[in-house]
Amino acid sequence: MNFINKLNAAWAANDSLLCVGLDPDMERLPAQFRGTPDGIYRFCTAIIDATADLACAFKPQIAYFAALGAEGQLERISAYLRDKYPHIPLILDSKRGDIGATAKQYAREAYDRYGADAVTVSPYMGSDSVEPYMEWNRGVIVLCRTSNPGGSDLQFLEVDGKPLYQHVAQLVADKWNSNGQCALVVGATFPEEIHAVRAIVGDMPLLIPGIGAQGGDIEATVRAGRTDAGTGMMINSSRAILYAAPRAGEDFAAAARRVAEETRLVINAHR
Amino acid sequence: MNFINKLNAAWAANDSLLCVGLDPDMERLPAQFRGTPDGIYRFCTAIIDATADLACAFKPQIAYFAALGAEGQLERISAYLRDKYPHIPLILDSKRGDIGATAKQYAREAYDRYGADAVTVSPYMGSDSVEPYMEWNRGVIVLCRTSNPGGSDLQFLEVDGKPLYQHVAQLVADKWNSNGQCALVVGATFPEEIHAVRAIVGDMPLLIPGIGAQGGDIEATVRAGRTDAGTGMMINSSRAILYAAPRAGEDFAAAARRVAEETRLVINAHR
Numbered sequence: 171m172n173f174i175n176k177l178n179a180a181w182a183a184n185d186s187l188l189c190v191g192l193d194p195d196m197e198r199l200p201a202q203f204r205g206t207p208d209g210i211y212r213f214c215t216a217i218i219d220a221t222a223d224l225a226c227a228f229k230p231q232i233a234y235f236a237a238l239g240a241e242g243q244l245e246r247i248s249a250y251l252r253d254k255y256p257h258i259p260l261i262l263d264s265k266r267g268d269i270g271a272t273a274k275q276y277a278r279e280a281y282d283r284y285g286a287d288a289v290t291v292s293p294y295m296g297s298d299s300v301e302p303y304m305e306w307n308r309g310v311i312v313l314c315r316t317s318n319p320g321g322s323d324l325q326f327l328e329v330d331g332k333p334l335y336q337h338v339a340q341l342v343a344d345k346w347n348s349n350g351q352c353a354l355v356v357g358a359t360f361p362e363e364i365h366a367v368r369a370i371v372g373d374m375p376l377l378i379p380g381i382g383a384q385g386g387d388i389e390a391t392v393r394a395g396r397t398d399a400g401t402g403m404m405i406n407s408s409r410a411i412l413y414a415a416p417r418a419g420e421d422f423a424a425a426a427r428r429v430a431e432e433t434r435l436v437i438n439a440h441r
Numbered sequence: 442m443n444f445i446n447k448l449n450a451a452w453a454a455n456d457s458l459l460c461v462g463l464d465p466d467m468e469r470l471p472a473q474f475r476g477t478p479d480g481i482y483r484f485c486t487a488i489i490d491a492t493a494d495l496a497c498a499f500k501p502q503i504a505y506f507a508a509l510g511a512e513g514q515l516e517r518i519s520a521y522l523r524d525k526y527p528h529i530p531l532i533l534d535s536k537r538g539d540i541g542a543t544a545k546q547y548a549r550e551a552y553d554r555y556g557a558d559a560v561t562v563s564p565y566m567g568s569d570s571v572e573p574y575m576e577w578n579r580g581v582i583v584l585c586r587t588s589n590p591g592g593s594d595l596q597f598l599e600v601d602g603k604p605l606y607q608h609v610a611q612l613v614a615d616k617w618n619s620n621g622q623c624a625l626v627v628g629a630t631f632p633e634e635i636h637a638v639r640a641i642v643g644d645m646p647l648l649i650p651g652i653g654a655q656g657g658d659i660e661a662t663v664r665a666g667r668t669d670a671g672t673g674m675m676i677n678s679s680r681a682i683l684y685a686a687p688r689a690g691e692d693f694a695a696a697a698r699r700v701a702e703e704t705r706l707v708i709n710a711h712r
Contacts (some may be wrong), residue, residue: 203483236551236554265537275504297594313565319568328601334600432535
């Protein structure tokens with residue numbers, strides 16, 4: 171099943187637009203997972219088990235694995251997810267972008283090595299840096315308007331009376347999405363910009379980071395980004411779920427589940 | 442020693458502006474290196490040994506390692522280079538770009554795990570996606586004008602009467618380079634644009650891919666990019682050197698050395 175169909179099915183099956191980000195920061199892991207060879211694997215799979223019926227996607231951030239030389243644990247986490255929850259899309263967040271011959275190697279990394287259903291990519295190097303991914307019938311999620319403060323440095327520069335990120339949205343909608351494999355990253359910290367992107371790209375799915383630890387407003391995000399079907403979004407939360415403060419009697423996984431459930435509830439109240 | 446000083450010393454020691462790119466494509470390796478666990482390591486270190494007195498830098502492209510799950514071999518190649526040729530800068534070509542917390546993980550990957558002297562990064566996510574790298578006193582090489590055909594899709598969009606890539610050059614020169622750690626990627630396929638970037642950034646080093654397999658003109662490149670000192674460039678060749686066709690009696694390493702020597706000679710004729 172291709173990414174867009176799988177995502178549609180997951181939205182429906184779990185009644186959820188919540189994407190759970192897997193950013194295993196060794197300094198923030200519960201004590202029992204630190205300093206052991208497979209601690210990251212055990213932590214991430216416990217989070218997956220605790221939230222798999224509440225999420226429309228899981229999104230490991232490869233930087234956290236690469237910094238530790240823990241690609242092997244990411245391979246095992248990906249295999250676990252595909253095996254135990256094959257209906258939930260796996261998004262590899264790696265934001266690669268390079269010339270065609272190199273992009274093909276990155277596509278192999280994402281789709282063949284990790285078995286990802288979709289991968290995030292940077293648009294800065296243009297069409298032939300994205301094309302190689304299209305050979306696989308999977309998802310390609312292009313950075314458009316990012317949630318960080320510095321995102322405006324380039325993305326808000328004005329081109330023909332419109333900010334650059336809107337040109338990226340138009341380029342993806344008009345050209346790069348010819349096979350219907352694309353989605354866009356648009357940060358929750360800018361709801362009016364989500365609205366502008368939604369107006370350009372029709373029903374194309376949006377991956378929306380920036381709620382939770384980054385402070386984006388869920389209601390404004392959902393109102394700006396929802397499609398007529400009340401879906402169209404993967405609203406990502408990573409740190410707020412992974413490192414939720416347990417209440418009395420809770421462990422980290424129960425706390426993560428509680429926050430994921432609350433987040434899904436707030437999202438669904440505004441769909 | 443920081444990256445810029447190390448690069449200056451390597452330019453002088455080897456009388457060379459040639460950067461040798463390490464893109465080990467399994468399908469193109471000589472037969473004796475294919476299908477063995479450490480074939481990539483043995484191939485890349487043989488290339489390093491054959492060209493270390495001709496190069497101002499080595500630049501492994503991480504995608505080729507990531508596609509194969511061969512990060513361990515990249516670690517060993519990096520250690521070999523640092524140990525045996527500590528005066529030659531190691532540039533990790535990974536073109537990462539992400540929010541601050543994530544960028545810090547990528548900086549750890551490049552500088553701590555691989556011991557790189559410099560790393561390539563994408564500017565699309567702006568200042569706070571580059572800042573974390575500055576905590577290490579190493580090099581940060583920002584994508585500006587790339588050598589691939591699709592590079593124009595975004596980089597040539599007009600902002601205030603100038604193409605976007607010139608804004609990136611200005612941004613790096615005026616703001617991001619406050620500690621003198623930055624360099625820029627500008628493709629050899631566009632000599633007049635190298636010239637425009639050189640006019641904006643003064644003596645800042647330029648990493649210039651696109652000669653060799655990509656067809657850029659060496660003379661035009663050198664004339665456009667040289668500084669008053671006759672340096673200022675890391676002119677990269679990867680495939681043309683790695684996969685040079687051996688003449689009668691040559692092996693792959695001798696052929697690589699011959700092409701590297703010829704390339705250095707042509708570059709130096711126009712400095």
